[in-house]
Amino acid sequence: MIERRGFLGAAGALAAAPFLARPARAQGTALKIGMITTLSGPGGYLGQDIRDAFALALEMQGGRLGNTPVQLLVEDDALKPGQGKQIAERFMKNEKIKLLTGVVFSNVLGAVAPDVLDAGGIYVSPNASPSTFAGRECHRNFWSIAWQNDSLHESAGQAAVNLGYKKMFILAPNYQAGKDAITGFKRLYKGEIVGEVYTRLDQTDYAAEMAQIRAAQPDAVYQFHPGGLGIAFLKQYVQAGLSQSIPMVLAEPSMDATTLGAVGEAALGIHVTAHWNTDFPNEANKRFVSAFMAKYNRVPTYYAQHGYDTALAIGAALAGTGGKVDDTEAFRRAMLPAKFESTRGKFAFGPNQHPVQDWYLVRVERGADGKPALVTKGRVLENHGDAYAGQCRL
Amino acid sequence: MGLLLEQLLNGLQLGVMLFLLAAGLTLVFGIMGVINLAHGSLYMVGAFASAWVATKTGSALAALAAGLAAAALTGMAVELLVLRRLYARDHLDQVLATFGLILFFNQGMVLLFGRQPLFVEIPAALRGAVELAPGLPYPAYRLAIIAVGLLVAAGLYLLIQRTRTGMLVRAGATHREMVRALGVDIRLLYTLVFGLGALLAGLAGLMAGPIFSVQVGMGEQILIMTFVVVVIGGIGSVRGALAGAVLVGLVDTLLRAYLPAALRGVMQGPDADALAAGLASMGVYLLMAVVLLLRPRGLFPAHA
Incomplete structure (x- = not known):
C-alpha cells in the first residue's frame, strides 16, 4: 500500500x-x-x-x-x-x-x-x-x-440557509479571528441577523449572552468560540435550557472530537460544517x-x-x-x-x-456505542475555494 | 423586567464565584503579605480533582470532598514548601516564585490528565431550571452557586468576627508584628489561612467545573478578574472582597447585556456592537480606576 x-x-x-x-x-x-x-x-x-x-x-x-x-x-x-x-x-x-x-x-x-x-x-x-x-x-x-479561515464560517452560513433558518443570532470573541468569523458567516448567509454579539477572549461566563439570545428568539444560533471558550459556551447554553428550543450551527473548530468529549450529551443535535470527518x-x-x-x-x-x-x-x-x-x-x-x-x-x-474542496454538514448524534459522535449528513458546498483567491496574482 | 432580573442574578452569580477566589487571595495578601499568583492553580487543582473523582465514582459528594481536600492540601503543601521561604523577601521575588508555580502546576496537570479538557456533569439534583417567576426560568445549578457563595460569606463573617482564630486573623492583618510578639504561633496561623484560601479556591473550581471548561490554564483566565476584585474591595478585607466581587460581577454582566442595545440607539449596528464589546471589556478596569481615584486603598481597607 x-x-x-x-x-x-x-x-x-x-x-x-x-x-x-x-x-x-x-x-x-x-x-x-x-x-x-x-x-x-x-x-x-x-x-x-x-x-x-x-x-x-x-x-x-x-x-x-x-x-x-x-x-x-x-x-x-x-x-x-x-x-x-x-x-x-x-x-x-x-x-x-x-x-x-x-x-x-x-x-x-x-x-x-x-x-x-x-x-x-x-x-x-x-x-x-x-x-x-x-x-x-x-x-x-x-x-x-x-x-482558508473564512471558508469555515462561509460553509456554516450556507448550512444555516440550507437548514431553513430565517433569523440567526451570531456570537464570536472580540478579536481578529472572531470578526473574520462573523464576516465569513454573513458572506453566504442570506437571512436576517437578529443579534450580533462580540464576547471577550478571556470570558468564562456567558449567562448575559444566554439571556440576550432567549430574548431575541432567533431560529438558530451561530457561535465561534475555539477551544475551552466553546466548551464553556455550549455547557451554559444547555444549562440555560436553550438547546431544546433554539438549535445551533457551528463551524468545525467549535466542535471537534475533543470538545465533544468535554461537552458530552449536551452536544446532541448540533449541526457542524466540516471539510472532513472520521466517518x-x-x-x-x-x-x-x-x-x-x-x-x-x-x-x-x-x-x-x-x-x-x-x-x-x-x-x-x-x-x-x-x-x-x-x-x-x-x-x-x-x-x-x-x-x-x-x-x-x-x-x-x-x-x-489554498485548498479547493467540498464542505459537509455534520450532526452530533448518538454513535453505535451510545456516546455522542459526529455523523456526516451531506454536502453543503462543492469545490469551494475562498473569497480572496481572485486578488492573488501568482 | 424579567430579563433585567435574570441579568441581575447572572451578575450576582459571577460575583459570588469571584468572591470565593478573592476571599482567599485577599486573606493571604492581607495577613501574610504574599502576592500569590498561583491562586488560580489551586482553583484548577480543585476542578480537576473533583472532575476526576466524579468520573471515577459517579458520586457528587465524593467529588465535592475530593475537590476541597485536594485544593486545601495542595495549598498547605505549597505554603510549607515554597511560600514559607518567601515571607521576608520582597514582592518581586514572590511574584517570580508563584509564577513559577503556575508553570509547574499547569505542566503537572498535563502529565497527569493530558491536554484534553475534562468532562463534568451537573449533579442530578441540580439539573434543569427553576421557575422563579412566570416566564423566568433560571438554571438550578446557578442558584445553588449563589446560595453556596452567600453561605460561605456568612460563614467567613462568623469565623473572622466571632471566633478566637478569627480574632488572630484580624489581628494578623492589621498588627502582624504585635501578634507575633504576643507569642502566637504565627507559622501555624499562616498555614491555616493559606489552607482556607486554597479550600475556597478549590470550592470555586469544583463548582465551575460543570459550567466552564475544566482544562489546563483555566485558573489564569479568572485570576485577573480576581485581582481586580481584591484591589477594588481593599487588600486584606474579606468584606471588601464580597462587595468588590458582587460589584464587578454586576457591572461586567450588565455592561455586556445592555451596552450594545444602548449604543445601537445612537450609532450604526455593527459599529455599535464592536464599540460596546470593547467598552464592556474595559468596564471592570474602568471601575477599578474610578474606585482607586476616589478611595485609593479600596472600598473597605483592612489596614485603615
Missing part, C-alpha cells in the same frame, strides 16, 4: 514536472522538516494532534515521505508569536531547514510565515490560513493544506483513522487530519523533486498538482495555493 502511494505520488509529479523530476532515491542524510506548533496551554491539544498525526504518516511510510528519509524537528511556540519567530530563525539558521510547517494559531503564523518566506523557505500550513496569505499578499512558497468512507481515511486510534488510543480531530494530510502533500512534492527542497520552483511544480490521496477525498489547490 505504501509503495503504491509513493509510486502514485512520483508518477503524478513526473507528469507535472517532466524536466525536473528525478527518480526518488534514498539519501545519506535525512531531509529536515521544522514543525513549530502549540503544545502548551489550553490550545495544546491542537498542536499535539498535528504533531502526532504528522509523525504517524511518517512512521507509516517507514520514516520517509515520498520515498525521502525525513527527520521531523518539533518545537512548542506556546501560542506566543515572538517565540514562534525565534524558533523559525533558529530552525533556518542553525539547522539549515528550508521546509517548515505546524503553526496552529493565526497570530503566531503572522510572525513566523513572513520570516520563512523572506528567507526563501517554504511554509506548508496544516491549520492557520488567515486572509493575509490568501489575497494580494499570497506567496509562491506558502501552501495551505487545511482551508468519511474513502480508503485513505479509513487507513488514517484506524492507524491513529490504534497508535494513540483517541479519536483524531480535524487538527490530526490536517497534520496527516500535510505530511502526505509534502510527500507527494518530495517524490516529484527527488527529495530536494532547495529549488523552490521545482518544489512548487511538484506540489501544485496535489498528487496525494487526501483523507477528505477530493482535494485541489486553488490559484492562491
